[in-house]
Amino acid sequence: MDYFPDRIAIEYAKGFTVEYHNNYKVVTVKEPESEQLYNYVLVQRGTPVPDLGIDAIVIEIPVKSIVALSTTHLPALEITGELEKLKAVNSFNTVNTPVVREMIDEGRIKELGSGMNTNTELIVSISPEIVMTTTTGVPDYDKHIKELSDLGLKPVINIEYKEPDPLGRAEWVKYISLFFNKEKEANAYFSNVSSLYNDLKSKTASVENKPTVMSGDTWQGIWYVPGGNSFVAQYLEDAGAIYFFSEDDHTASVPLDYEAVFDKGKDADYWVSSGMWDSLDEVVAVDPVYAKFKAVKDGNMYTNYFRVNEHGGNDYYESGIVRPEVVLADLVSIFHPELVQEHDLVYFKQLKPISGGNEE
Structure with a gap:
């Protein structure tokens, strides 16, 4: 049985790839500077986990809870209809997304800090299924990624901000959709955005x-x-x-x-x-x-x-x-x-x- 009738095709983004299989997806993020690879095997919830023989984090999908350590991840969660699964953010003050601001005011999400000041103990107490974060190439800032793994959590790297093309940056909405089986929503959104962008570009x-x-x-x-x-x-x-x-x-x-x-x-x-x-x-x-x-x-x-x-x-x-x-x-x-x-x-x-x- 094919659990993923809706699939993405990457047009502009350079930092991630995805391979679809019947009941799982293999997602790879590639750091442009270090060329380090981060592999994720996204397995449809309730189906067998494949033995692929690769160094990867296995994640059951659709994901039920997420912590976002960058506000850049919030709009994509809103586009895919998954903001209700957000349990914490890095900083309340930097948030602009209206729905998330309401969640903050209502006390529905926690504040964690970022980089070397990330409150990993609080993340453990929240116990999200994934922690979406980013890399900077600065060891002191990035050390929280290993700390999260050592604590049994599942850090997911999102480096949309390193894309050299504006549409490549926006296309990471498709990346986030992979963890929630919301490819259909992401495809529809990005198709409209890229069409409007390219129409305007052609005029100039x-x-x-x-x-x-x-x-x-x-x-x-x-x-x-x-x-x-x-x-x-x-x-x-x-x-x-x-x-x-x-x-x-x-x-x-x-x-x-x-x-x-x-x-x-x-x-x-x-x-x-x-x-x-x-x-x-x-x-x-x-x-x-x-x-x-x-x-x-x-x-x-x-x-x-x-x-x-x-x-x-x-x-x-x-x-x-x-x-x-x-x-x-x-x-x-x-x-x-x-x-x-x-x-x-x-x-x-x-x-x-x-x-x-x-x-x-």
Whole structure:
């Protein structure tokens, strides 16, 4: 008997694979940096466990309870209709998903902390069937994964944030669906999202005037800019812009000194930031040298800190993961507003102009 009539096909995501068999699925997650493999054998509840001779965590499905150690996992649980099985999250303050906020207010889920501060004892007391977490490559942060295994729990690695393609990140909704036999729901959702995204992308492909865009911010004196093969760079390209660091081949952020960034970015038409600023006055107050950038002079600086809860939790990093078509529409609205005239910004905001005008 085939227990899985609804199956996924992976189109964009690079970090996971799945093989279907009659009563089980073999799911593999591959860490891009270390190339470490995490194997899971998902066995239909009540059917025999196969002897595959591989190092894998065996999980009965559909899963009845889950702990999520990243808010990025919450939207996919909502899309697949599985939020009621959520027993705990890493941080209450960072949560934006409305249903989960209600669950927090009603005392229905626990708060666990993350990384090296993860309360593994509390997780043991909750006894979830799986603990969905992520890897960073930082040993102190990732050590909780082995600790969870040693305590008899089943950590499940989800690294959607390491995908270099916006649609690849969103496609991890299919990954989460595998643990609940909700492939049908995930397929329907992603089909709609990818169609909307690609339709909008096709509209920007023929634009003649593509603005140059810089991105990134400073942290403790170092500039961190998205790599040329990052999801940010892909978003900007798909939005009909020219990314100022496009010739780079990194997928993660790249540390640079000020001179390198100023040389490439001083004449960029726009600056798309992840800074927690509200106005250009705040930007220049951090470092007066920012006023030398064309994007700041022209008032064309935007930040993704628009959809933020009362505790500072940024929904760009939560629902934005599974709504790439909306993120793209935001960016197209900034660079080519004539293409999306009815769209109001959802995740990005334009920083307020410098008070009193911008004098040289």
